[in-house]
Amino acid sequence: METKRKLSLPAWIFIGMLAGIAVGLLFIGNPGFTNDYIKPFGTIYINLLKFLVVPVVLFSIADGVISLKDLKRVGSVGAKTFIYYMFTTAFAVVIGLVVVNLFKGMFPALPSAELSGLQYEAKEAPSVMSVIVNIFPDSFFKPMVEANMLPLIVSSILIGAGVLSAGEKGKMIGNAINAMNEVIMQIMMMIIKITPFGVFCLMTNVVAVNGASIVGTLALVIGVAYLAYLLHVVIVYGLSVKCLSGMSPIAFFKGLAPAMITAFTTTSSNATLPVNMECCNKMGAEPEISSFVLPLGATINMDGTAIYQAVATVFIACCYDVTLTLADMAMVVLTATLASVGTAGVSGAGMIMLAMVLETIGLPVEGIAIIAGVDKIFDMGRTTLNITGDATCAIWVSKLEQKKAKK
Numbered sequence: 001m002e003t004k005r006k007l008s009l010p011a012w013i014f015i016g017m018l019a020g021i022a023v024g025l026l027f028i029g030n031p032g033f034t035n036d037y038i039k040p041f042g043t044i045y046i047n048l049l050k051f052l053v054v055p056v057v058l059f060s061i062a063d064g065v066i067s068l069k070d071l072k073r074v075g076s077v078g079a080k081t082f083i084y085y086m087f088t089t090a091f092a093v094v095i096g097l098v099v100v101n102l103f104k105g106m107f108p109a110l111p112s113a114e115l116s117g118l119q120y121e122a123k124e125a126p127s128v129m130s131v132i133v134n135i136f137p138d139s140f141f142k143p144m145v146e147a148n149m150l151p152l153i154v155s156s157i158l159i160g161a162g163v164l165s166a167g168e169k170g171k172m173i174g175n176a177i178n179a180m181n182e183v184i185m186q187i188m189m190m191i192i193k194i195t196p197f198g199v200f201c202l203m204t205n206v207v208a209v210n211g212a213s214i215v216g217t218l219a220l221v222i223g224v225a226y227l228a229y230l231l232h233v234v235i236v237y238g239l240s241v242k243c244l245s246g247m248s249p250i251a252f253f254k255g256l257a258p259a260m261i262t263a264f265t266t267t268s269s270n271a272t273l274p275v276n277m278e279c280c281n282k283m284g285a286e287p288e289i290s291s292f293v294l295p296l297g298a299t300i301n302m303d304g305t306a307i308y309q310a311v312a313t314v315f316i317a318c319c320y321d322v323t324l325t326l327a328d329m330a331m332v333v334l335t336a337t338l339a340s341v342g343t344a345g346v347s348g349a350g351m352i353m354l355a356m357v358l359e360t361i362g363l364p365v366e367g368i369a370i371i372a373g374v375d376k377i378f379d380m381g382r383t384t385l386n387i388t389g390d391a392t393c394a395i396w397v398s399k400l401e402q403k404k405a406k407k
C-alpha cells in the first residue's frame with residue numbers, strides 16, 4: 001500500500017500566500033474586516049519572529065565559537081576560513097545592494113504605508129569610531145533587552161571565547177549553551193511551521209489594503225535577487241577558484257553540480273553537507289580540511305542569505321516609501337555580514353535574520369509578510385550560493401595546506 005506524499009512546508013507557505021491573495025482580493029476597497037480580525041493573527045506570527053531574534057543570535061553564535069574547541073589546534077586553518085567567509089559575505093551584501101538599487105525605482109510604495117502614518121527621518125551618519133565603539137556593549141543584559149544586534153553578536157562571541165578559555169570548568173557552561181541552542185532551534189522550527197498561516201493572514205490584509213498591484217512586483221524582486229546571485233557566482237567564486245585555487249571555474253562548477261542540485265531542491269545547507277564533502281574531496285580537497293571548513297561554512301557562511309537580506313531590505317524600504325541613506329546601507333552590509341554567522345543552515349531560517357536586519361535600521365518587521373510567500377524561491381537560490389561558497393573555501397584552504405606540506 002502506497003503512502004500518500006505530504007506537501008512540504010514551502011508548498012504550504014506558497015499555498016498560504018495564494019490563499020491570502022485570493023481572500024484579500026475579495027476585500028479590496030473594504031479592508032476593515034481583514035485589518036480588525038485577520039491581520040492580528042499575522043501580527044502574532046511577527047511577534048514570535050521578533051521573540052526569536054535575540055536568543056537565536058546569542059546561543060547560535062556562542063555555540064558556534066565553542067564548537068571550534070581548541071582554537072590553537074585549528075590555528076591558521078580556522079583563521080583563514082573565517083576571514084575568507086567574512087570577505088565573501090561582505091562582497092555578497094555589496095553586490096546585492098548595488099543590483100537592487102539599480103532596480104529600486106521599479107518597486108512601488110504601498111498605499112498602506114502612507115495610510116499607517118509611517119514616518120522615517122534620516123539620522124545623521126555617525127562617525128566610524130563611534131560605530132566601532134557602540135559595537136562593544138557596556139552592559140551584559142542591555143543588548144538583549146534592547147535587541148541591539150551588533151553588541152549582541154560581540155557578546156555572543158565573547159561568551160563562546162570565555163567558555164573555551166575556561167577549559168574544563170567551562171565545559172558545563174558550553175554544554176548548557178549547546179543545549180539551549182538546540183532548544184531555540186526547535187522553537188524556531190515550531191514557529192516556522194506556522195508560517196503558512198501567518199503568511200495567509202498578513203498577505204490577506206496587504207492585498208485588501210493595497211490591491212493586486214503588489215503581487216506583480218514580487219516577480220521583479222525575485223529576478224533582481226537571482227541576478228545578484230549569478231553575479232556573485234561569476235565574479236567572486238569564479239575569481240576565487242581561478243586566482244586563489246588555480247582551478248578551472250568550469251571544472252569546479254561541473255564537479256560541484258551534484259551538491260548544487262541537492263542544495264537547490266532541499267534548501268538546506270546542512271542536508272547538502274555530505275554531498276558537498278564528497279564533491280570537494282573528489283576535486284582534490286583534503287578530507288580533514290573539508291570536514292572542518294564545510295560544516296563551519298554551513299553555520300557561518302551565508303553569502304546567498306546575505307544577498308537576500310540586502311535585496312529584501314531595500315525592497316521592503318521601497319514598499320514603505322523609505323529612502324535608505326548611505327549610513328543605513330553601511331549598517332545593512334555590517335549587520336548582514338555578521339548576521340550570517342548566526343543563520344542556521346536549515347530551510348527558512350533566513351527570515352529570522354531578515355527580521356534582525358530590518359530592526360537594526362528601523363524598518364517595520366511586518367514587511368517580511370510581503371515576500372514570505374515566495375521565500376521558497378529565494379531560498380533555493382541562496383542555499384545553492386551558500387554551499388558553493390563553502391566549497392570554494394575548502395578547495396582554497398586545501399591548496400594552501402598542500403603547498404605548506406611540500407615545503
